[in-house]
Amino acid sequence: MTQQMRDSRAPSAKDPSVKDVAAAAGVSxxxxxxxxxxxxxxxxxxxxxxxxxxSELGFVRNExxxxxxxxxxxxxxYVMLDGGNxxxxxxxxxxxxxxxxAGLSLFVCNSDGRADREARHLDLLVQQRVQGIxxxxxxxxxxxxxxxxxxxxxxxxxxxxxxxxxxxxxxxxDVSGGRIAAEHLVDRGHRRxxxxxxxxxxxxxxxxxxxxxxxxxxxxxxxEDLIHLPTEALTVGEGRAAGERLxxxxxxxxxxxxxxxxxxxxxxxxxxAVSVGLRVPDDLAIIGYDDIDFAxxxxxxxxxxxxxxxxxxxxxxxxxxxxxxxxxxRHEEAAFAPVLVxxxxxxxxxxxxx
Amino acid sequence: MTQQMRDSRAPSAKDPSVKDVAAAAGVSxxxxxxxxxxxxxxxxxxxxxxxxxxSELGFVRNExxxxxxxxxxxxxxYVMLDGGNxxxxxxxxxxxxxxxxAGLSLFVCNSDGRADREARHLDLLVQQRVQGIxxxxxxxxxxxxxxxxxxxxxxxxxxxxxxxxxxxxxxxxDVSGGRIAAEHLVDRGHRRxxxxxxxxxxxxxxxxxxxxxxxxxxxxxxxEDLIHLPTEALTVGEGRAAGERLxxxxxxxxxxxxxxxxxxxxxxxxxxAVSVGLRVPDDLAIIGYDDIDFAxxxxxxxxxxxxxxxxxxxxxxxxxxxxxxxxxxRHEEAAFAPVLVxxxxxxxxxxxxx
DNA sequence: TTGTATGCGTTATCAA
DNA sequence: TTGATAACGCATACAA
Numbered sequence: 001m002t003q004q005m006r007d008s009r010a011p012s013a014k015d016p017s018v019k020d021v022a023a024a025a026g027v028s029x030x031x032x033x034x035x036x037x038x039x040x041x042x043x044x045x046x047x048x049x050x051x052x053x054x055s056e057l058g059f060v061r062n063e064x065x066x067x068x069x070x071x072x073x074x075x076x077x078y079v080m081l082d083g084g085n086x087x088x089x090x091x092x093x094x095x096x097x098x099x100x101x102a103g104l105s106l107f108v109c110n111s112d113g114r115a116d117r118e119a120r121h122l123d124l125l126v127q128q129r130v131q132g133i134x135x136x137x138x139x140x141x142x143x144x145x146x147x148x149x150x151x152x153x154x155x156x157x158x159x160x161x162x163x164x165x166x167x168x169x170x171x172x173x174d175v176s177g178g179r180i181a182a183e184h185l186v187d188r189g190h191r192r193x194x195x196x197x198x199x200x201x202x203x204x205x206x207x208x209x210x211x212x213x214x215x216x217x218x219x220x221x222x223x224e225d226l227i228h229l230p231t232e233a234l235t236v237g238e239g240r241a242a243g244e245r246l247x248x249x250x251x252x253x254x255x256x257x258x259x260x261x262x263x264x265x266x267x268x269x270x271x272x273a274v275s276v277g278l279r280v281p282d283d284l285a286i287i288g289y290d291d292i293d294f295a296x297x298x299x300x301x302x303x304x305x306x307x308x309x310x311x312x313x314x315x316x317x318x319x320x321x322x323x324x325x326x327x328x329x330r331h332e333e334a335a336f337a338p339v340l341v342x343x344x345x346x347x348x349x350x351x352x353x354x
Numbered sequence: 355m356t357q358q359m360r361d362s363r364a365p366s367a368k369d370p371s372v373k374d375v376a377a378a379a380g381v382s383x384x385x386x387x388x389x390x391x392x393x394x395x396x397x398x399x400x401x402x403x404x405x406x407x408x409s410e411l412g413f414v415r416n417e418x419x420x421x422x423x424x425x426x427x428x429x430x431x432y433v434m435l436d437g438g439n440x441x442x443x444x445x446x447x448x449x450x451x452x453x454x455x456a457g458l459s460l461f462v463c464n465s466d467g468r469a470d471r472e473a474r475h476l477d478l479l480v481q482q483r484v485q486g487i488x489x490x491x492x493x494x495x496x497x498x499x500x501x502x503x504x505x506x507x508x509x510x511x512x513x514x515x516x517x518x519x520x521x522x523x524x525x526x527x528d529v530s531g532g533r534i535a536a537e538h539l540v541d542r543g544h545r546r547x548x549x550x551x552x553x554x555x556x557x558x559x560x561x562x563x564x565x566x567x568x569x570x571x572x573x574x575x576x577x578e579d580l581i582h583l584p585t586e587a588l589t590v591g592e593g594r595a596a597g598e599r600l601x602x603x604x605x606x607x608x609x610x611x612x613x614x615x616x617x618x619x620x621x622x623x624x625x626x627a628v629s630v631g632l633r634v635p636d637d638l639a640i641i642g643y644d645d646i647d648f649a650x651x652x653x654x655x656x657x658x659x660x661x662x663x664x665x666x667x668x669x670x671x672x673x674x675x676x677x678x679x680x681x682x683x684r685h686e687e688a689a690f691a692p693v694l695v696x697x698x699x700x701x702x703x704x705x706x707x708x
Numbered sequence: 709t710t711g712t713a714t715g716c717g718t719t720a721t722c723a724a
Numbered sequence: 725t726t727g728a729t730a731a732c733g734c735a736t737a738c739a740a
Contacts, residue, residue: 013506014425015483017733028711033735043709058505063481064421065733068716071368073418083447084647086440093437096464105478108462110450124459127417129369151412152367236651267651274653275698293438297590297621299628299653344629371717382727387719397725419717422732 016057025053036061067129075105076320077125078158078313079118081136083110084235085264087290087309088136091158094313095134102321104131111138113233119144126151132320134158134313140203154323156316159307160203161333168319170312170334174204177305177338178211181259181287182226184303184340186219188285188347190257196242196269197261198230205234205261208289212259227255234261239268246284247276257285257346263295266302270345274299281347291341301343308336370411379407390415421483429459430674431479432512432667433472435490437464439588439618441644441663442490445512448667449488456675458485465492467587473498480505486674488512488667494557508677510670513661514557515687522673524666524688528558531659531692532565535613535641536580538657538694540573542639542701544611550596550623551615552584559588559615562643566613581609588615593622600638601630611639611700617649620656624699628653635701645695655697662690 018036022029027046034042035050042050053059067073076099080088092108099106107130111118115138122144125133132154137145140162148155149167161169185193195212197205209228216226229245231238239260246258246269260266266288270280278284280300288295291306315334323329372390376383381400388396389404396404407413421427430453434442446462453460461484465472469492476498479487486508491499494516502509503521515523539547549566551559563582570580583599585592593614600612600623614620620642624634632638634654642649645660669688677683 015505015733018735019733029734030712030736031710034710037735041709046710060477060480060505062422062483062733063478064418064427064483065716066735067418068416068422068718068732069734069736071716083443089437089443093464105461107459123414124417126414129416129418151369151414236647267648271651271653271655275655293590294621294648297625299625301625301629369717372719373717383718384720384727384729385725388726391719395725400726416717419732420719422716422734423718423720425732 015062016059017062018059020057021050021053021059024057025050071129072131073129074103075099075107075128075130076102076132076134076317077107077109077121077128077130078134079109079111079121079125079136081111081113081138081159082234083112085262085290086292086294087262087307090292090309091136091313091316094310095317096313098314098317098321102317113138115139115142118142122148126153131324132156134316134320136160137162139201154320156320156323158312158316165333166331168316168323168331168333170316170319170336172307172312172336172338174207174338175211175214177289177307178208178213178259179215180211180338180340181208181289181305182212182215184287184342184346185257185259185285186215186221188257188281190255190285191221192225192227192253192255192257194227194229194246194255194258195261196229196231196239196246196258196265197234198238199232200230202234208259208261225255227253229258231261231265234264236264236268236271239265239270240272241268243269243272243276247272247278256283257281257287260286260288263288263290263292263302263304266304266345267294267298270298270300270302280345285346287346296341296343298345300345303343303346304341305338306341307338311336369416370413371416372413374411375404375407375413378411379404425483426485427483428457429453429461429482429484430456430486430488430671431461431463431475431482431484432488433463433465433475433479433490435465435467435492435513436588437466439616439644440646440648441616441661444646444663445490445667445670448664449671450667452668452671452675456671467492469493469496472496476502480507485678486510488670488674490514491516493555508674510674510677512666512670519687520685522670522677522685522687524670524673524690526661526666526690526692528561528692529565529568531643531661532562532567532613533569534565534692534694535562535643535659536566536569537573538641538696538700539611539613539639540569540575542611542635544609544639545575546579546581546607546609546611548581548583548600548609548612549615550583550585550593550600550612550619551588553586554584556588556615562613562615581607583612585615585619588618590618590622590625593619593624594626595622597623597626597630601626601632609638611635611641614640614642617642617644617646617656617658620658620699621648621652624652624654624656634699639700641700650695650697652699654699657697657700658695659692660695661692665690 157169511523649656
């Protein structure tokens with residue numbers, strides 16, 4: 001059942017190198033290299049001989065050696081903020097084809113929102129001499145990021161720009177997103193709403209709340225009618241917990257709608273609402289943020305503020321690649337606009353009964 | 355706004371090497387290496403001098419050079435089958451700490467269910483000389499996998515074993531899982547059920563259906579009362595589409611419960627059911643497979659057949675690491691048992707009304 | 709068109 | 725305790 005297979009090659013045999021191929025083909029090492037890198041400069045006859053030797057020996061280029069020689073790796077890296085949130089995987093999915101088109105591999109790492117993990121990943125990536133780093137940072141102004149730039153490694157911020165603005169970034173205006181979400185709720189006639197989200201250390205959360213408050217004030221609503229339900233993380237579980245607290249409010253203070261700082265919170269809140277028999281959107285309207293696929297897939301499809309996830313990744317990749325290749329590169333901030341995607345969780349025009 | 359920063363080091367300056375450090379510290383290159391690798395053999399005074407030089411120059415080891423020297427990389431890789439399914443990311447999350455504990459990095463790749471992409475990733479990984487590969491394969495018997503083994507690279511199958519059984523694998527018995535799911539529905543009194551899933555080329559799907567059919571037969575039910583609704587992929591969208599077809603069945607043939615080959619399908623089906631006003635579980639009970647976090651988070655929490663996702667990853671990592679390190683390694687198949695996680699989507703004991 | 713020689717940065721061996 | 729040297733596999737400049 002668990003018999004060791006008799007391999008055609010001893011497991012300990014070392015990989016054949018260009019030298020071995022050269023010997024087998026009866027040519028010099030340089031010729032083998034030419035076959036690999038400038039095949040047109042080699043005569044058809046010898047080329048075939050070399051290629052035959054390569055396949056017979058099972059030759060595979062050693063990437064470490066190539067990198068050492070080249071002075072840099074052929075890879076990009078993306079350090080995401082929360083591996084449990086599909087949003088970031090979608091961003092990564094946008095980066096990958098761009099990296100591949102440039103002949104580069106993509107290393108995907110997850111800081112999990114912890115500065116120490118972020119720093120550790122960054123360390124490793126510098127050791128690998130990656131050509132560029134895409135990062136959704138725990139703290140966009142952390143000193144260890146400046147260190148990366150000082151080394152001359154292209155570093156692009158994804159979803160957040162740093163204060164100094166001295167590097168490329170790809171952002172979606174979170175204040176504007178907060179405004180859009182809140183205005184949607186105002187339009188739907190809600191007069192008492194909740195903002196669900198936290199912790200406050202996350203800039204995106206602060207901005208979205210700020211946007212919501214702006215709109216709220218502009219419509220002349222009372223600040224106290226926009227209740228902030230803080231959470232400890234942007235997770236489904238915290239969304240559920242927020243639901244409990246929301247349900248516990250005295251009815252005169254209870255909001256008729258909730259704007260969640262991301263879709264995970266919104267899904268948790270939705271679940272809690274349904275479980276206690278609330279009708280969504282009639283008893284409680286819910287709007288999320290990010291528009292991950294699971295938002296559209298929810299039992300009550302979730303209204304959400306869409307960020308162009310793949311596009312973020314693609315654009316960020318374009319920027320690092322430019323910074324890596326073009327000596328005249330100038331940093332730029334590519335800003336995208338969030339857009340509202342209205343679904344059933346806030347009521348459709350059709351079904352809305354005032 | 356997009357001003358080029360004046361770096362303390364010219365962007366083109368090359369990274370300092372051990373040689374540079376040695377020069378700066380006034381010692382030989384070998385001593386620097388000793389500081390790095392065998393600090394105890396260096397006198398405290400020189401060690402400090404070297405360390406100071408290192409930090410002043412901003413020295414960072416070059417991983418390529420280390421790898422070239424060592425003859426192998428310090429990395430593991432996981433090639434997942436579907437990056438859009440959180441299940442696989444959870445497996446990866448189980449691998450990572452194990453890799454880290456062994457001092458290895460983890461490359462995560464996504465074949466997206468396509469053999470050519472899988473092959474391409476594998477190629478790249480061989481070039482990188484990774485120490486081992488974890489793989490949820492498109493086809494566990496594909497010849498390019500044998501090629502990996504022939505090279506002596508530890509290869510562990512995750513969630514699927516190959517026919518020959520000549521390598522390590524970590525599996526969860528899908529037939530058994532299918533049985534558990536179907537029996538749960540039988541227990542709930544369902545006499546006509548659907549199996550939603552496909553394509554047939556996916557072994558896991560075949561096995562789960564087989565298990566369901568086994569139970570169905572063992573309980574003396576008619577084969578025709580277990581309807582197979584094939585899908586083209588294991589996605590939310592396909593789940594929704596299956597819902598349409600299910601609703602289109604004549605009522606005498608319409609199942610009262612659906613067993614979905616994975617949770618994404620189940621979520622799609624759930625959404626469709628809710629959208630057409632079906633009550634879940636009363637009008638239609640739904641059971642999924644994998645028990646991803648979003649199953650528990652659904653508006654109607656989804657009953658699912660749980661696979662120990664992180665544990666799969668952790669165990670697979672243990673096996674590759676053993677194969678990579680122990681010359682006396684014997685291949686083994688670590689088999690886990692799936693377990694039912696009953697939630698509201700199939701009715702709870704309490705609320706169940708026969 | 710092909711061959712020879714050198715160096716990338718690191719680690720390890722050996723001699724001092 | 726420290727220093728000099730070789731080797732890992734590859735790509736390239738240059739010579740033949």
